[in-house]
Amino acid sequence: MPSPRKTRTKTPLRRWRESKAAQRARGKEIISRLREKYPNAAAELNYGSAFQFLISVILSAQTTDVTVNRVTPNLFRKFPTAKALADSSQAEVEDLVRQTGFFRSKAKSIRVASAQIVDEFNGEVPRTMDELLRLRGVARKTANVVLGEAFGLASGVVVDTHVKRLAQRLGLSEATDPVKIERDLMKVLDKEDWIFAGIAIIWHGRRVCDARNPDCDTCELNNICPSSTSPTRPTRSPFTAKLSA
Numbered sequence: 131m132p133s134p135r136k137t138r139t140k141t142p143l144r145r146w147r148e149s150k151a152a153q154r155a156r157g158k159e160i161i162s163r164l165r166e167k168y169p170n171a172a173a174e175l176n177y178g179s180a181f182q183f184l185i186s187v188i189l190s191a192q193t194t195d196v197t198v199n200r201v202t203p204n205l206f207r208k209f210p211t212a213k214a215l216a217d218s219s220q221a222e223v224e225d226l227v228r229q230t231g232f233f234r235s236k237a238k239s240i241r242v243a244s245a246q247i248v249d250e251f252n253g254e255v256p257r258t259m260d261e262l263l264r265l266r267g268v269a270r271k272t273a274n275v276v277l278g279e280a281f282g283l284a285s286g287v288v289v290d291t292h293v294k295r296l297a298q299r300l301g302l303s304e305a306t307d308p309v310k311i312e313r314d315l316m317k318v319l320d321k322e323d324w325i326f327a328g329i330a331i332i333w334h335g336r337r338v339c340d341a342r343n344p345d346c347d348t349c350e351l352n353n354i355c356p357s358s359t360s361p362t363r364p365t366r367s368p369f370t371a372k373l374s375a
Contacts, residue, residue: 144356145301146367150317155369156354157302157318163350164330171330173279175199180255180280181212181247185240187275188267193230201229212253215244239267259285270309278325287315288328292335299339299357 148156164171174195177183182202190198205226209215215223223237230236243265247253255276256262262273271290277283287293289308293315297303303314319327338345344359346352352360354368 143298145304146356146370148367148370152367152369153302154318156367158320158323159354159369160300160302160351161319161323161327161330163354164334165326167350168330168333171326171333173275173329176202178206178210180276181244182206182210183280184243184255184265184268184272184276185215187272188240188243189227189230189236191236192232197229201227209244212244212247212255215241216248236267242266243268255280257281257283270312274312274328278328282325284321284324287312287319287324288332289315290332291341292332292339293328295341296331296335296339299344299355300351301356 173183173187175183175186175190176199177186185205186198186202189201205223208226209218209223218241220234220237220241223241224233227233227236227240246265247255250264251261256265257277259270259273259277262268262276263270268276270286271288274286274288277285278288289297289312294306294308294311297311297315298306302318303311305311305314315327316324334351335341338349346355346358346360346363349355349358349360352358353362353364355363356367
């Protein structure tokens with residue numbers, strides 16, 4: 131007889147009642163602590179140009195950076211530029227990106243996006259959100275990653291599954307829609323922190339604030355996180371007390 135399935139215990143999502151000023155002060159402290167913990171936080175995809183980074187990010191959907199990094203050396207050796215990839219055949223690209231999953235759709239997306247870059251942007255990856263969103267396979271998350279990592283341009287905050295989870299746990303957003311979460315984070319965080327915040331929160335989600343088993347006891351944010359299960363978690367926002375003092 132099969133053993134009964136274990137019930138997964140979800141980390142409770144809590145919020146402190148705090149003013150916008152207190153929330154912004156807490157957001158600033160969150161980023162400060164993440165900068166101390168992850169001073170070299172950056173995208174974990176391997177690339178040699180803005181074009182190669184864009185293609186890698188498109189391929190990273192629903193798979194790991196490790197898998198993409200295994201695939202792209204051969205892909206970029208054969209098709210190092212947008213023109214080369216635009217002129218490729220669907221079959222040969224599918225074969226090269228098969229390991230990333232959804233390989234037919236991804237092969238089509240990167241080939242069409244490459245053709246768009248050649249035809250509409252003179253072979254150069256565009257540097258604005260609106261232009262990037264015109265490319266096949268590119269939504270706001272991909273565009274934000276490319277603008278921040280490849281060009282150092284802060285147009286928003288990257289929201290992936292880790293950022294969505296941590297924004298909710300940290301009480302920085304109650305939304306479930308990624309676009310609404312991004313808007314909330316843009317209000318709470320200083321613009322100069324937007325690029326770092328997206329990457330650092332992803333790192334923290336991968337390394338500490340796991341979806342199933344967050345390590346609250348050793349987390350550097352446990353006393354400023356309303357959802358923390360650590361004994362050090364205060365019952366109300368410590369920044370409300372500071373601002374009212």
